[in-house]
Protein backbone atom coordinates (compact mmCIF):
# COMPACT_ATOMS: atom_id res chain seq x y z
CA UNK A 1 0.00 0.00 0.00
CA UNK A 2 1.58 3.30 -1.09
CA UNK A 3 1.51 6.47 0.99
CA UNK A 4 -1.04 7.92 -1.44
CA UNK A 5 -3.33 4.89 -1.04
CA UNK A 6 -2.91 5.04 2.73
CA UNK A 7 -3.81 8.74 2.75
CA UNK A 8 -6.92 8.07 0.60
CA UNK A 9 -8.07 5.30 2.97
CA UNK A 10 -7.52 7.58 5.95
CA UNK A 11 -9.44 10.46 4.39
CA UNK A 12 -12.34 8.19 3.39
CA UNK A 13 -12.50 6.86 6.96
CA UNK A 14 -12.50 10.43 8.34
CA UNK A 15 -15.39 11.46 6.07
CA UNK A 16 -17.45 8.49 7.29
CA UNK A 17 -16.56 8.28 10.97
CA UNK A 18 -15.31 11.59 12.35
CA UNK A 19 -17.19 13.41 15.09
CA UNK A 20 -19.32 16.37 14.12
CA UNK A 21 -17.56 19.07 16.16
CA UNK A 22 -18.42 22.77 15.81
CA UNK A 23 -14.90 23.87 14.82
CA UNK A 24 -14.93 21.38 11.95
CA UNK A 25 -17.69 23.32 10.20
CA UNK A 26 -15.62 26.41 9.60
CA UNK A 27 -12.54 27.64 7.78
CA UNK A 28 -12.44 30.87 9.80
CA UNK A 29 -8.86 31.08 11.13
CA UNK A 30 -10.02 32.86 14.30
CA UNK A 31 -12.52 30.11 15.19
CA UNK A 32 -10.02 27.35 14.37
CA UNK A 33 -7.28 29.03 16.38
CA UNK A 34 -9.64 29.45 19.35
CA UNK A 35 -10.62 25.77 19.27
CA UNK A 36 -7.00 24.62 19.09
CA UNK A 37 -6.01 26.80 22.05
CA UNK A 38 -9.00 25.67 24.12
CA UNK A 39 -8.33 22.01 23.33
CA UNK A 40 -4.82 22.18 24.79
CA UNK A 41 -5.04 20.50 28.23
CA UNK A 42 -8.86 20.35 28.03
CA UNK A 43 -11.22 17.64 26.78
CA UNK A 44 -13.53 17.94 23.75
CA UNK A 45 -16.56 17.48 26.04
CA UNK A 46 -15.56 20.44 28.23
CA UNK A 47 -14.48 22.61 25.32
CA UNK A 48 -17.55 22.22 23.06
CA UNK A 49 -20.05 24.34 25.07
CA UNK A 50 -17.36 26.80 26.18
CA UNK A 51 -16.15 27.31 22.59
CA UNK A 52 -19.68 28.19 21.47
CA UNK A 53 -20.12 30.55 24.40
CA UNK A 54 -16.77 32.27 23.84
CA UNK A 55 -17.54 32.77 20.15
CA UNK A 56 -20.98 34.09 21.08
CA UNK A 57 -19.34 36.72 23.30
CA UNK A 58 -16.33 37.48 21.07
CA UNK A 59 -17.41 36.44 17.56
CA UNK A 60 -14.46 37.94 15.70
CA UNK A 61 -10.81 38.62 16.29
CA UNK A 62 -11.70 42.34 16.31
CA UNK A 63 -14.26 41.78 19.08
CA UNK A 64 -11.69 39.88 21.14
CA UNK A 65 -9.05 42.56 20.58
CA UNK A 66 -11.47 45.29 21.71
CA UNK A 67 -12.41 43.45 24.93
CA UNK A 68 -10.92 44.18 28.33
CA UNK A 69 -8.59 41.49 29.62
CA UNK A 70 -10.66 40.94 32.74
CA UNK A 71 -13.74 40.19 30.61
CA UNK A 72 -11.74 37.69 28.54
CA UNK A 73 -10.50 36.01 31.73
CA UNK A 74 -14.04 35.91 33.12
CA UNK A 75 -15.21 34.18 29.93
CA UNK A 76 -12.32 31.73 30.27
CA UNK A 77 -13.12 31.08 33.93
CA UNK A 78 -13.00 27.41 34.89
CA UNK A 79 -10.96 26.29 31.87
CA UNK A 80 -7.67 26.81 33.74
CA UNK A 81 -4.25 27.61 32.27
CA UNK A 82 -5.16 31.28 32.01
CA UNK A 83 -1.96 32.09 30.16
CA UNK A 84 -3.79 30.69 27.12
CA UNK A 85 -6.52 33.32 27.41
CA UNK A 86 -4.03 36.13 27.98
CA UNK A 87 -2.01 35.09 24.93
CA UNK A 88 -5.16 34.84 22.80
CA UNK A 89 -6.07 38.34 23.80
CA UNK A 90 -2.58 39.76 23.16
CA UNK A 91 -2.41 37.94 19.82
CA UNK A 92 -5.84 39.25 18.81
CA UNK A 93 -4.62 42.82 19.38
CA UNK A 94 -1.49 42.26 17.36
CA UNK A 95 -3.50 40.59 14.55
CA UNK A 96 -5.86 43.55 14.36
CA UNK A 97 -2.92 45.96 14.26
CA UNK A 98 -1.35 43.86 11.47
CA UNK A 99 -4.62 43.81 9.50
CA UNK A 100 -5.38 40.07 9.74
CA UNK A 101 -4.00 36.56 10.08
CA UNK A 102 -0.66 35.58 8.55
CA UNK A 103 -1.15 32.64 6.19
CA UNK A 104 2.14 30.89 6.89
CA UNK A 105 3.36 28.63 9.70
CA UNK A 106 6.25 31.03 10.44
CA UNK A 107 3.94 34.04 10.60
CA UNK A 108 1.53 32.27 12.94
CA UNK A 109 4.36 31.09 15.18
CA UNK A 110 5.37 34.68 15.78
CA UNK A 111 2.11 35.25 17.72
CA UNK A 112 2.27 35.07 21.55
CA UNK A 113 1.65 31.53 22.80
CA UNK A 114 1.47 29.93 19.33
CA UNK A 115 3.76 26.91 19.02
CA UNK A 116 4.45 24.43 16.22
CA UNK A 117 1.26 22.47 16.85
CA UNK A 118 -1.19 25.38 16.81
CA UNK A 119 0.53 27.09 13.86
CA UNK A 120 0.38 23.92 11.77
CA UNK A 121 -3.26 23.30 12.70
CA UNK A 122 -4.41 26.83 11.78
CA UNK A 123 -2.25 26.99 8.63
CA UNK A 124 -3.45 23.65 7.30
CA UNK A 125 -7.13 23.84 8.25
CA UNK A 126 -7.77 27.52 7.51
CA UNK A 127 -5.29 28.17 4.69
CA UNK A 128 -4.58 24.76 3.14
CA UNK A 129 -0.85 24.72 3.98
CA UNK A 130 0.41 21.08 3.83
CA UNK A 131 2.16 21.21 7.20
CA UNK A 132 1.84 18.12 9.47
CA UNK A 133 0.20 18.66 12.85
CA UNK A 134 1.97 16.57 15.47
CA UNK A 135 0.12 15.92 18.71
CA UNK A 136 0.16 12.90 21.05
CA UNK A 137 -2.44 11.10 18.92
CA UNK A 138 -0.44 11.52 15.73
CA UNK A 139 2.77 10.37 17.44
CA UNK A 140 1.02 7.21 18.64
CA UNK A 141 -0.53 6.40 15.26
CA UNK A 142 2.69 6.87 13.31
CA UNK A 143 4.92 5.08 15.82
CA UNK A 144 2.59 2.10 15.61
CA UNK A 145 2.26 2.29 11.85
CA UNK A 146 6.05 2.18 11.47
CA UNK A 147 6.81 0.01 14.51
CA UNK A 148 8.88 2.64 16.34
CA UNK A 149 9.45 2.15 20.07
CA UNK A 150 10.54 5.72 20.71
CA UNK A 151 10.04 8.13 23.59
CA UNK A 152 6.82 9.88 22.46
CA UNK A 153 7.78 13.21 24.03
CA UNK A 154 11.39 13.49 22.86
CA UNK A 155 12.20 16.16 20.28
CA UNK A 156 13.87 13.69 17.83
CA UNK A 157 10.67 11.60 17.90
CA UNK A 158 8.53 14.63 17.11
CA UNK A 159 10.82 15.59 14.22
CA UNK A 160 10.74 12.03 12.85
CA UNK A 161 6.95 11.77 13.16
CA UNK A 162 6.56 15.13 11.39
CA UNK A 163 8.52 13.80 8.41
CA UNK A 164 6.61 10.49 8.41
CA UNK A 165 3.31 12.42 8.43
CA UNK A 166 4.33 14.75 5.59
CA UNK A 167 3.47 12.44 2.67
CA UNK A 168 0.12 11.62 4.29
CA UNK A 169 -0.96 15.26 4.60
CA UNK A 170 0.39 16.54 1.27
CA UNK A 171 -2.24 16.90 -1.44
CA UNK A 172 -5.78 18.26 -1.45
CA UNK A 173 -7.27 19.35 1.85
CA UNK A 174 -4.27 18.99 4.14
CA UNK A 175 -6.41 20.28 7.02
CA UNK A 176 -8.77 17.29 6.74
CA UNK A 177 -5.81 14.94 6.37
CA UNK A 178 -4.27 16.29 9.57
CA UNK A 179 -7.57 16.04 11.39
CA UNK A 180 -8.03 12.49 10.10
CA UNK A 181 -4.74 11.39 11.70
CA UNK A 182 -5.61 13.07 14.99
CA UNK A 183 -9.15 11.66 14.94
CA UNK A 184 -7.88 8.16 14.24
CA UNK A 185 -5.65 8.42 17.32
CA UNK A 186 -8.53 9.73 19.43
CA UNK A 187 -11.15 7.18 18.35
CA UNK A 188 -9.42 4.04 17.01
CA UNK A 189 -5.69 3.93 17.70
CA UNK A 190 -6.21 4.68 21.37
CA UNK A 191 -3.46 4.32 24.01
CA UNK A 192 -5.06 1.16 25.37
CA UNK A 193 -7.04 -1.48 23.47
CA UNK A 194 -6.76 0.05 19.98
CA UNK A 195 -9.55 -1.07 17.64
CA UNK A 196 -7.28 -2.37 14.89
CA UNK A 197 -10.15 -4.32 13.27
CA UNK A 198 -11.78 -1.08 12.10
CA UNK A 199 -8.60 0.82 11.24
CA UNK A 200 -8.02 2.09 7.68
CA UNK A 201 -4.22 1.77 8.15
CA UNK A 202 -4.25 -1.85 9.26
CA UNK A 203 -2.93 -3.35 6.03
CA UNK A 204 0.37 -1.50 6.45
CA UNK A 205 0.62 -1.29 10.22
CA UNK A 206 3.80 -2.79 11.63
CA UNK A 207 2.63 -2.85 15.26
CA UNK A 208 -0.57 -4.62 14.28
CA UNK A 209 1.41 -7.17 12.21
CA UNK A 210 3.54 -7.86 15.30
CA UNK A 211 0.38 -8.28 17.39
CA UNK A 212 1.65 -5.78 19.94
CA UNK A 213 0.09 -2.40 19.17
CA UNK A 214 0.05 -1.21 22.79
CA UNK A 215 3.83 -1.58 23.08
CA UNK A 216 4.31 1.32 20.64
CA UNK A 217 5.54 3.99 21.17
CA UNK A 218 7.58 3.44 24.33
CA UNK A 219 5.72 4.22 27.54
CA UNK A 220 7.20 7.33 29.14
CA UNK A 221 8.47 6.70 32.65
CA UNK A 222 5.94 7.89 35.18
CA UNK A 223 7.14 10.52 37.59
CA UNK A 224 6.63 9.53 41.19
CA UNK A 225 4.08 12.02 42.54
CA UNK A 226 5.13 14.31 45.39
CA UNK A 227 2.70 14.45 48.30
CA UNK A 228 2.45 17.75 50.14
CA UNK A 229 0.40 18.95 53.08
CA UNK A 230 -1.03 22.46 53.05
CA UNK A 231 -3.23 24.51 55.30
CA UNK A 232 -5.61 27.16 53.96
CA UNK A 233 -7.47 29.95 55.76
CA UNK A 234 -10.81 31.23 54.49
CA UNK A 235 -11.53 34.70 55.89
CA UNK A 236 -13.93 37.46 54.98
CA UNK A 237 -13.59 41.17 55.49
CA UNK A 238 -16.77 43.21 55.01
CA UNK A 239 -18.47 40.28 53.25
CA UNK A 240 -15.61 39.80 50.82
CA UNK A 241 -13.23 36.87 50.60
CA UNK A 242 -9.61 37.59 51.49
CA UNK A 243 -7.39 36.45 48.62
CA UNK A 244 -3.71 36.59 47.72
CA UNK A 245 -1.74 35.68 44.60
CA UNK A 246 -0.53 32.12 44.90
CA UNK A 247 3.17 31.40 44.87
CA UNK A 248 2.96 27.79 46.04
CA UNK A 249 0.76 25.80 43.69
CA UNK A 250 -0.10 27.66 40.49
CA UNK A 251 1.94 30.85 40.48
CA UNK A 252 -0.08 33.97 39.76
CA UNK A 253 -3.49 32.42 40.53
CA UNK A 254 -5.69 33.90 43.20
CA UNK A 255 -6.13 31.77 46.25
CA UNK A 256 -6.93 32.10 49.92
CA UNK A 257 -3.73 32.25 52.06
CA UNK A 258 -2.03 28.86 51.89
CA UNK A 259 0.91 27.50 53.86
CA UNK A 260 3.01 24.41 53.55
CA UNK A 261 2.79 22.20 56.64
CA UNK A 262 6.18 20.66 57.49
CA UNK A 263 6.31 17.09 58.83
CA UNK A 264 5.33 16.78 62.49
CA UNK A 265 3.69 20.22 62.54
CA UNK A 266 0.00 20.84 63.19
CA UNK A 267 -1.88 22.63 60.38
CA UNK A 268 -3.69 24.93 62.83
CA UNK A 269 -0.43 26.13 64.33
CA UNK A 270 1.17 26.73 60.94
CA UNK A 271 -1.88 28.77 59.93
CA UNK A 272 -1.85 30.84 63.09
CA UNK A 273 1.86 31.62 62.74
CA UNK A 274 1.78 32.39 59.02
CA UNK A 275 -1.39 34.44 58.83
CA UNK A 276 0.01 37.74 60.01
CA UNK A 277 3.08 37.53 57.78
CA UNK A 278 0.94 37.12 54.72
CA UNK A 279 -2.15 39.20 55.44
CA UNK A 280 -1.13 41.81 57.99
CA UNK A 281 -3.98 40.61 60.23
CA UNK A 282 -3.96 38.38 63.28
CA UNK A 283 -6.06 35.27 63.76
CA UNK A 284 -8.75 35.77 66.39
CA UNK A 285 -10.49 32.42 66.13
CA UNK A 286 -10.62 29.66 63.62
CA UNK A 287 -12.69 26.62 62.98
CA UNK A 288 -11.83 23.52 60.90
CA UNK A 289 -14.00 23.23 57.76
CA UNK A 290 -12.56 19.96 56.49
CA UNK A 291 -9.85 18.47 54.36
CA UNK A 292 -9.64 18.27 50.59
CA UNK A 293 -7.35 16.81 47.97
CA UNK A 294 -6.02 18.53 44.90
CA UNK A 295 -3.47 17.55 42.24
CA UNK A 296 -1.39 19.78 39.98
CA UNK A 297 0.80 17.88 37.49
CA UNK A 298 2.85 15.43 39.59
CA UNK A 299 2.13 17.10 42.94
CA UNK A 300 -0.66 15.88 45.19
CA UNK A 301 -1.90 18.14 47.93
CA UNK A 302 -3.88 17.36 51.05
CA UNK A 303 -5.27 20.66 52.27
CA UNK A 304 -6.70 21.33 55.72
CA UNK A 305 -9.13 24.24 55.43
CA UNK A 306 -10.06 26.55 58.29
CA UNK A 307 -12.53 29.40 58.55
CA UNK A 308 -10.56 32.29 60.02
CA UNK A 309 -12.00 35.10 62.05
CA UNK A 310 -9.50 37.93 62.20
CA UNK A 311 -8.90 40.39 64.98
CA UNK A 312 -9.64 43.85 63.60
CA UNK A 313 -6.81 45.17 61.44
CA UNK A 314 -6.23 48.50 59.81
CA UNK A 315 -6.24 46.65 56.52
CA UNK A 316 -9.86 45.70 57.13
CA UNK A 317 -10.79 49.24 56.15
CA UNK A 318 -9.43 48.83 52.65
CA UNK A 319 -10.49 46.66 49.73
CA UNK A 320 -6.93 46.53 48.45
CA UNK A 321 -4.13 46.20 50.90
CA UNK A 322 -0.58 46.22 49.62
CA UNK A 323 1.72 44.78 52.25
CA UNK A 324 4.86 43.93 50.38
CA UNK A 325 7.31 45.22 52.99
CA UNK A 326 9.66 42.86 54.75
CA UNK A 327 8.45 41.58 58.07
CA UNK A 328 10.63 41.17 61.14
CA UNK A 329 11.11 37.53 60.17
CA UNK A 330 12.22 38.50 56.70
CA UNK A 331 9.18 37.23 54.78
CA UNK A 332 7.48 39.38 52.25
CA UNK A 333 3.78 40.02 52.67
CA UNK A 334 1.65 39.77 49.59
CA UNK A 335 -0.97 41.95 47.98
CA UNK A 336 -4.38 41.19 49.35
CA UNK A 337 -7.52 41.39 47.28
CA UNK A 338 -10.93 41.43 48.88
CA UNK A 339 -13.49 40.20 46.39
CA UNK A 340 -17.08 39.09 46.38
CA UNK A 341 -17.33 35.46 45.24
CA UNK A 342 -19.13 36.62 42.09
CA UNK A 343 -16.13 38.80 41.17
CA UNK A 344 -13.52 36.04 41.37
CA UNK A 345 -14.24 34.77 37.85
CA UNK A 346 -12.64 37.92 36.41
CA UNK A 347 -9.27 36.93 37.87
CA UNK A 348 -6.95 34.02 37.28
CA UNK A 349 -7.92 31.28 39.66
CA UNK A 350 -8.01 27.53 39.64
CA UNK A 351 -9.71 24.40 40.88
CA UNK A 352 -8.18 24.58 44.34
CA UNK A 353 -9.81 27.92 45.16
CA UNK A 354 -13.16 26.68 43.85
CA UNK A 355 -12.89 23.57 46.06
CA UNK A 356 -12.05 25.68 49.13
CA UNK A 357 -14.97 28.05 48.51
CA UNK A 358 -17.33 25.12 47.96
CA UNK A 359 -16.20 23.61 51.26
CA UNK A 360 -16.83 26.97 52.95
CA UNK A 361 -20.33 27.23 51.46
CA UNK A 362 -21.23 23.68 52.47
CA UNK A 363 -20.06 24.36 56.03
CA UNK A 364 -22.02 27.62 56.29
CA UNK A 365 -25.20 25.88 55.03
CA UNK A 366 -24.89 23.33 57.83
CA UNK A 367 -24.77 26.03 60.51
Ligand code: SF4
Nearest residue numbers: 189196199205208213
Ligand atom coordinates in the same frame (compact mmCIF):
# COMPACT_ATOMS: atom_id res chain seq x y z
S1 SF4 B 1 -3.81 -0.99 12.94
FE1 SF4 B 1 -4.08 -0.73 15.11
S2 SF4 B 1 -2.09 -0.09 15.88
FE2 SF4 B 1 -2.05 0.14 13.67
S3 SF4 B 1 -2.59 2.27 13.35
FE3 SF4 B 1 -4.47 1.08 13.21
S4 SF4 B 1 -5.35 1.09 15.28
FE4 SF4 B 1 -3.21 1.77 15.43
